Amino acid sequence: MEVFDPALKGFYVDVLASGRKSFRLRYRFNKALRVVTLGDAAVMSLDDARHAAREWLRQVKAGTDPQAPPVQVLGPTVAAFFTDQYLPYIKSYKRSWDTDDSMMRNHLLPKLGHKHMGAITPPDVAVFVEQMRSEGYAPGTCNRALVLLRYGFTLAVRWKLPGVQSNPVKEVKNLRDDNKIERFLNNAQMASLMAAVRGSESEMLQHIVLFLLYTGARKREVLDAVWADVDWERKSWRIPKTKSGKIRHLPLSAGALQLLGSLRDQSAPVGDAGHALRAEWARRPIFANPKTGLPYVSFFYSWDAARKRAGLPDLRVHDLRHSFASFLVNAGRSLYEVQELLGHADIRTTSRYAHLSRERLFEAVESVPVL
Known part of the structure; x- marks a missing residue:
């Protein structure tokens, strides 16, 4: 039996044969008749039921179907999140944020940018990786994209x-x-490379390459070096901005000091130059771009031309760092010393050079004559 409330259209009490009573509401939405149970009359008061019915009808009148399934919140798109939130965040602390920016623009956004963050599933990520692999990208590049996405x-x-x-x-x-x-x-490749960089149109290229070989430092560390960070008395170079975020002091070899001394003689104030002028010079980049006086953003084109002239078209600037490590190991230096000079936080990173020392051991055992 249904007992309707004359004061509120569609609101009624449904009395079952068992005697159980429920408050219900009939209404139309998009011309379709709908019925909703508001509550059990044994636990819900009449006033509360009327209030619930009025609230329900208010939503219907506003054009919202209260019985429609809730809209799933999927969050912003990958493009919106990584552009508007992720990138500004990493710019606040990460010096190499432009690497993430490049990875985003070239790989992440073209393939996943349109998807909502909350809608992405592990299979979507797997498909993303497979797309990169099918386009010929190396596993290392795919992994860097995964690291970026995972951190996001x-x-x-x-x-x-x-x-x-x-x-x-x-x-x-x-x-x-x-x-x-x-x-x-x-040795032969080294001689060929040095001949090529000395013949470069960029006068600074030979000095940059030499210093990279003398120190094993990272490219950005060298390009950002300033005169104030050179301690001539202690024969060391202070590197304030390292990959690990820690300041380190690198001892300078005779070759490195000779190179720096030559550049200092060409650029340092002479005679009775005032303190302010000397202080200003100390803040200048050691390997400044002659056109701007600022650190190089990149020297790729002069480097690319030089390596091709040297017959080493695939040689990377970072390979100079590897070569520095090989010089040390082949000279009998320990991996601990190599770790300290390269600024590796983890000895496992340095262990990649362990095979070089093993080769020296093979040479050593060959010293025993065949009997």
Whole structure:
């Protein structure tokens, strides 16, 4: 039996044969008749039921169907999150943020940018990796894209981004990368390279390359070096901006000091130059771009031309760092010494050069004559 309330259209009490009573409401939405149970009359008062019915009808009148399934919150798109939130965040502390920016623009956004963060699943991530592989990208490049995406989702979860409840990238393993390139220059290649850089149109190129070989420093560390960081008395170079974020002091060899001394003689104030002038010079980059007086952003074109002239078209600037390490190991220096000079935080990173010392052991055993 249905007992309707004359004061509120569609609101009624439904009395079952068992005697159980329920408050219900009939209404129309988009011309379709709908019925909703508001509550059990045994636990819900009449006033509360009328209030619930009025609220329900208010939503219907506003054009919202209260019985429609809730809209799933999926959060912003990958493009919106990484552009508007992720990138500004890493710019605040990460010196190499432009690397992430490049990875985003070239790989992440074209393939996943249109998807909502909360809608991405582990299979979506796996497809993303496979797309990169099918385009010919090396496992190392794919893994760097995964690291970027994984960290982005970690931040989204940490920041409680609406719609992002978990990190789907955690379920996808990095690709096995057996293609780590560790190239070391031999004496003939070294001579060929130095001849090529000395003949470069860029006068500064030969000094940059030489200093990289003398110190094993990273490219950006060398390009950002200023005169104030050179301690002539202690024969050391202070590197304030390292990959690990820690200041380190690198001892300078006779060759490195000779190179720096030559550049200092060409640029330092002479005679009775005032303190202010000397202080201003100390803040200048050691390997400044002659056209701007600022650190080089890149010297790729002059480097590319030189390496091709040297017959080493695939040689990377970072290979000069590898070559520095090979010089040390082949000279009998320990991996601990190599780790300290290269500024590796983990000895496992330095262990890649261990095979060089093993080669020296093979040479040593060959010293025993065949009997």
